[in-house]
Each structure stands twice: as C-alpha cells, then as structure tokens.
Amino acid sequence: xxxxxxxxxxxxxxxxxxxLIKGKLKSAFMLLLPVIAFATLVKMxxxxxxxxxxxxxxxxxxxxxRLSMVFGYIFTIISFIGIxxxxxxxxxxxxxxxxxxxxxxxxxxxxxxxxxxxxxxxxLAISSTFLILARRTKQSQAAAFRYILVHVFGGLCxxxxxxxxIQNSGTAxxxxxxxxGTGSYLIFIGIALNAAIPPLHPWLQDAYPEATVTxxxxxxxxxxxxxxxxxxxxxxxxxxxxxxxxxxxAIPIFYAVLENDIRRVLSYSLINQVGFMMCGIGIGTQxxxxxxxxxxxxxxxxxxxxxxxxxxxxxxxxxxxxxDLGGLYKTMPLTCLFCMIGAASISxxxxxxxxxxKSMIISAAAYGKMTIIWxxxxxxxxxxxxxxxxxxxxxxxxxxxxGIRTKEPPLNMLLAxxxxxxxxxxxxxxxxxxxxxxxxPVDYVPYTGAHVVGQxxxxxxxxxxxxxxxxxxxxxxxxxxVNLDTDWFYRKGGRLFYYIMDKILNGLNSVSEKVFxxxxxxxxxxxxxxxxxxxxxxxxxxxxxISGKAGEKLDQKKTFLRMAIETGxxxxxxxxxxxxxxxxxxxxxx
Numbered sequence: 001x002x003x004x005x006x007x008x009x010x011x012x013x014x015x016x017x018x019x020l021i022k023g024k025l026k027s028a029f030m031l032l033l034p035v036i037a038f039a040t041l042v043k044m045x046x047x048x049x050x051x052x053x054x055x056x057x058x059x060x061x062x063x064x065x066r067l068s069m070v071f072g073y074i075f076t077i078i079s080f081i082g083i084x085x086x087x088x089x090x091x092x093x094x095x096x097x098x099x100x101x102x103x104x105x106x107x108x109x110x111x112x113x114x115x116x117x118x119x120x121x122x123x124l125a126i127s128s129t130f131l132i133l134a135r136r137t138k139q140s141q142a143a144a145f146r147y148i149l150v151h152v153f154g155g156l157c158x159x160x161x162x163x164x165x166i167q168n169s170g171t172a173x174x175x176x177x178x179x180x181g182t183g184s185y186l187i188f189i190g191i192a193l194n195a196a197i198p199p200l201h202p203w204l205q206d207a208y209p210e211a212t213v214t215x216x217x218x219x220x221x222x223x224x225x226x227x228x229x230x231x232x233x234x235x236x237x238x239x240x241x242x243x244x245x246x247x248x249x250a251i252p253i254f255y256a257v258l259e260n261d262i263r264r265v266l267s268y269s270l271i272n273q274v275g276f277m278m279c280g281i282g283i284g285t286q287x288x289x290x291x292x293x294x295x296x297x298x299x300x301x302x303x304x305x306x307x308x309x310x311x312x313x314x315x316x317x318x319x320x321x322x323x324d325l326g327g328l329y330k331t332m333p334l335t336c337l338f339c340m341i342g343a344a345s346i347s348x349x350x351x352x353x354x355x356x357x358k359s360m361i362i363s364a365a366a367y368g369k370m371t372i373i374w375x376x377x378x379x380x381x382x383x384x385x386x387x388x389x390x391x392x393x394x395x396x397x398x399x400x401x402x403g404i405r406t407k408e409p410p411l412n413m414l415l416a417x418x419x420x421x422x423x424x425x426x427x428x429x430x431x432x433x434x435x436x437x438x439x440x441p442v443d444y445v446p447y448t449g450a451h452v453v454g455q456x457x458x459x460x461x462x463x464x465x466x467x468x469x470x471x472x473x474x475x476x477x478x479x480x481x482v483n484l485d486t487d488w489f490y491r492k493g494g495r496l497f498y499y500i501m502d503k504i505l506n507g508l509n510s511v512s513e514k515v516f517x518x519x520x521x522x523x524x525x526x527x528x529x530x531x532x533x534x535x536x537x538x539x540x541x542x543x544x545x546i547s548g549k550a551g552e553k554l555d556q557k558k559t560f561l562r563m564a565i566e567t568g569x570x571x572x573x574x575x576x577x578x579x580x581x582x583x584x585x586x587x588x589x590x
Contacts, residue, residue, distance in 0.1 A: 033079075070438065255485065
C-alpha cells in the first residue's frame with residue numbers, strides 16, 4: 001500500500017509539470033491525474049498510511065476510513081469533471097491553481113494529524129485565491145484580497161486552536177474533539193469560517209462570483225465541503241451546529257431572491273445547502289451523519305453543474321445578470337437542459353439526487369422531535385426551489401428575450417456538464433451504490449408514498465408562489481445593486497481601523513520625528529558639526545570640581561580647557577567620552 005503515492009501528492013506534484021507540457025498532451029496529462037488518484041483510492045484498505053515522525057509527533061498523510069473515502073471519491077470525481085470543463089482555457093495559472101486546490105482538499109480529507117491538516121488547509125486558501133485573481137479584473141483582484149485576508153484570519157484561529165489542543169492533549173492526532181475548551185472553540189471558528197456559517201459567510205458570495213468561469217466550479221465543490229468533512233470528523237452531535245445550520249438554511253433565501261447576479265444567487269444557495277449539512281452534523285445520529293455525507297456528495301455534483309451551466313452562459317455571452325439575460329433556451333438548449341437538471345436536483349425533486357440525500361437530514365430532525373428545526377428546514381427546502389430551482393433557469397433561459405444570439409459552449413464543457421447531469425439522475429434512480437459507501441449502515445428508504453407526495457406538494461406550492469408573485473408584479477425587481485451583508489461590518493470596520501491606526505501611529509511617528517530626529521538628533525548634529533570640543537570640555541568642569549580638584553591642579557585644568565577651546569582640539573579620552581554619551585542617548589531613544 002505504501003508503494004502508492006498519496007492522492008494529494010498526485011495532484012500537487014502533477015500541477016508542477018503542467019506549465020512544462022504543451023498542446024493536447026497537457027489535456028491528457030491533467031485528465032489522467034484524477035483518474036490515477038481515484039484508482040489509488042479504490043485500492044486503499046482502511047488504516048493509516050504514509051506516516052512519519054516529526055518533532056516527536058506522528059504525521060499521518062493517509063487516514064483511510066469510510067468517512068474519508070466518501071469525500072475522497074467525490075473530490076477526485078469532481079476534479080476530473082472540472083478539469084474536463086476547463087480544457088479549452090489556455091491559462092496555466094488556472095490549471096496549476098485548480099490542481100493544487102484539489103490536492104489540498106484531498107490532503108485535508110486524509111490527514112490524520114493537525115500538523116499536516118493545517119498545511120493542506122492553508123494550501124486550500126492560497127491556491128483558491130489564484131482562481132479569483134486569474135480572472136484579471138479590478139473587481140476580482142479586490143475580491144481576492146478580501147478572500148485571502150478572511151481566510152488568513154480563519155487559518156490563524158485554527159492554528160491557535162491546534163497549538164492549544166496539542167499542548168493540552170500531548171498528541172497531534174485528532175478525531176472527535178467537541179466544544180470543551182478554548183482550543184476547541186478556536187478550531188471550531190477556523191472550520192466554521194470555511195464552512196461559511198453566518199455571520200462568517202460573506203466571503204463566499206463576495207469571491208465565488210468573481211472567480212473565473214472554470215475556477216468557480218472547483219471553488220463551489222472543495223472549500224466548504226472540506227469544512228463539512230472536518231465538522232463531521234471533529235464536532236458531530238454539537239447542539240450549537242443544529243441552530244447555526246438551521247439559520248444558515250433560511251437567511252440566504254432572502255438574499256438570493258434579491259440578487260441580480262446569477263452566480264451570486266448560486267453562492268447564496270450554496271450556503272443554504274451547507275446549512276442542511278451543518279444541521280445534520282449537529283443532530284449527530286447515524287441517519288443524520290449519513291444524510292450529511294450523502295448530501296455533500298450530491299451537492300458537489302449538482303452545484304458544480306449549476307456553476308458550469310451558468311458559467312457557460314458567461315463564457316459565451318459575457319453576461320451573467322438576470323437583467324441582461326433571457327431567451328437563451330433557443331440557442332443553448334443543451335446548456336439549458338443541464339441547468340434544469342441541476343435545478344431539479346438542488347430542489348430535491350423525486351428522481352433527482354437531492355431527493356435521496358436531503359430528506360435523510362430532515363427525517364433525522366423529525367425522528368429527534370425537533371419541531372422548530374424541522375419547520376425551518378421545510379421552509380428552506382421550499383425557498384431553495386424558489387431561487388435556485390426556478391429563478392436561475394427562468395431568468396437565464398426563459399424570461400423576456402434579451403436578443404442575445406449565441407451558440408453552445410465547446411464540446412469539452414458540454415461533456416463535463418453531461419457527466420455531472422448523469423450522476424445527478426443516476427444517484428437518484430439507483431441510490432444504493434451511494435448508500436453503500438456511507439459511514440454507517442443505511443436502512444433509509446427515500447421513495448415512499450408519503451415522502452414523494454409530501455415533497456411534490458412542497459415544491460408545487462413553491463412554484464405557485466413564484467408564479468403568483470411574477471404575475472401580480474410583487475416579485476422583487478431585479479436591480480443592478482450590491483446588497484449589504486455582514487461583510488459591511490468588516491469592510492467599514494476595516495476602513496475605520498485603518499483610519500484610527502493611521503492617525504494614532506502615524507501621528508506618533510510624526511511627533512517622534514520632530515522631537516527626536518528633527519529636534520534632539522538635529523541639535524546633537526549641530527553640536528557635532530559646530531563645536532563638539534567646546535561642549536564636551538565645558539561639560540567636564542563640574543566633574544572636575546566634584547572630584548576634588550582645587551588650587552594649582554584646578555588652575556592647570558582651566559588653562560588646558562581655555563587653550564583647547566581656542567584651538568578647537570581635545571584629548572582622545574574626552575572625545576571617547578563624548579562618543580559614549582552620544583551612543584547611550586541614541587540607544588535609549590531608539
């Protein structure tokens with residue numbers, strides 16, 4: 001087993017060779033990397049592999065169990081789809097960043113210790129930043145800077161928590177932690193930020209829409225789902241996550257309805273879906289954990305499909321706002337079809353993947369007699385159908401004809417969307433293969449009469465509400481505006497902090513410069529230039545008197561002093577004393 005290379009290393013090392021390869025060979029090489037990684041995963045039995053000793057700590061690069069394997073499978077599958085989607089993009093920056101990003105996600109998934117986990121965690125943040133910068137616009141550059149600053153903060157919280165945890169436990173290995181001390185809370189905050197748990201979520205809808213067309217596909221799949229994996233691993237059954245997850249499912253609905261940018265709508269719906277997963281982790285039962293893991297698996301596929309379909313529209317038209325699009329089903333029928341499959345999947349329609357995964361989490365809340373949570377999740381299910389299931393395909397492809405006439409995207413993009421769409425339907429029709437690889441045995445049956453009818457009723461009432469709002473004119477207008485979120489606090493707070501620090505610290509610098517550089521140092525400089533001997537010798541008179549020199553000896557000293565002043569010379573000892581005094585003063589002032 002150890003003769004194989006770790007899946008993360010396959011992507012990371014492979015990324016280094018991408019700029020050196022040209023033409024079709026580069027495409028084949030990049031597609032081969034996830035295939036090799038997947039084949040490696042299939043041959044990996046449970047256990048710990050690729051371990052080494054570092055500073056008396058065991059570094060584990062390959063902790064293989066049922067939980068890590070599920071995420072390993074889906075990360076390699078979506079990497080293959082994402083690379084296929086990006087083949088026509090001739091930008092090594094994007095390709096290298098995407099491969100490093102996938103390698104970081106796999107590194108996090110199979111890390112068995114906090115040291116390697118933190119290294120791969122930071123690789124996730126750095127590599128994904130370049131997928132935003134690669135768009136090369138002023139807006140993407142600003143979003144990338146905000147993105148990396150937020151994730152640096154999260155990484156520092158995680159690092160501080162890890163240091164405290166290792167200090168208290170004496171080991172770098174981790175599994176279940178729970179909220180039980182300062183270290184665990186800091187680790188929780190570091191993971192929660194990557195999971196986009198409110199109020200730490202605004203980085204997601206700020207950054208993802210500014211990423212490149214292909215970069216957004218990878219970003220929608222890896223960062224938040226890596227955080228979901230870590231939450232399942234370290235904080236299952238944490239009651240706080242139940243309420244945070246429920247809030248997370250509900251709040252983004254209102255923002256998504258108001259948003260004009262299609263990819264920003266999808267970003268809010270991504271937060272909504274991760275909220276279901278957080279809620280399932282908080283419930284912590286076997287059914288809830290299975291539901292969370294399976295929903296993460298399905299979500300990666302259908303969310304990537306939605307980002308690919310809308311990204312294809314952006315790629316072909318250069319437009320992505322609801323107010324600029326419409327009528328594209330005429331010239332992009334396949335892209336429209338794939339978008340609708342993704343929309344049906346995220347809405348949990350029967351025979352689409354979301355139906356066989358999301359319902360497990362809602363059922364777990366019902367079995368736990370969590371009435372309020374169950375109601376919130378049902379409301380959120382209707383809400384996501386409203387904005388991601390209807391709004392996205394409607395305003396992109398079916399609303400008032402925008403007059404745009406284009407064609408389908410390149411074949412590689414259509415193939416990537418086709419593969420993702422196939423999985424969205426296949427998993428729903430035959431859920432057994434997915435259920436068989438989940439962490440716990442599954443005895444859940446999704447297709448019961450009550451469940452199918454209840455879900456269809458919920459969805460139909462959501463569709464009715466959308467139609468009535470549109471026809472009555474009460475549906476919120478699609479405006480070219482920026483909707484304020486909790487990022488307002490750190491954007492404005494950051495400017496205020498900068499202003500205060502500028503006034504206080506630069507003010508102190510200015511005063512110090514005037515007093516010590518322009519004042520005292522300037523005065524000492526003038527003395528050194530105009531009369532250092534005169535000043536030094538005059539300063540010695542009190543010392544001579546105190547030392548007891550009197551009579552003839554004092555007269556001799558005074559005569560010597562007078563001659564020295566008149567000639568501008570002095571003994572070496574006096575010059576040395578003056579230099580020593582000057583150096584002491586400089587040391588004290590600096």
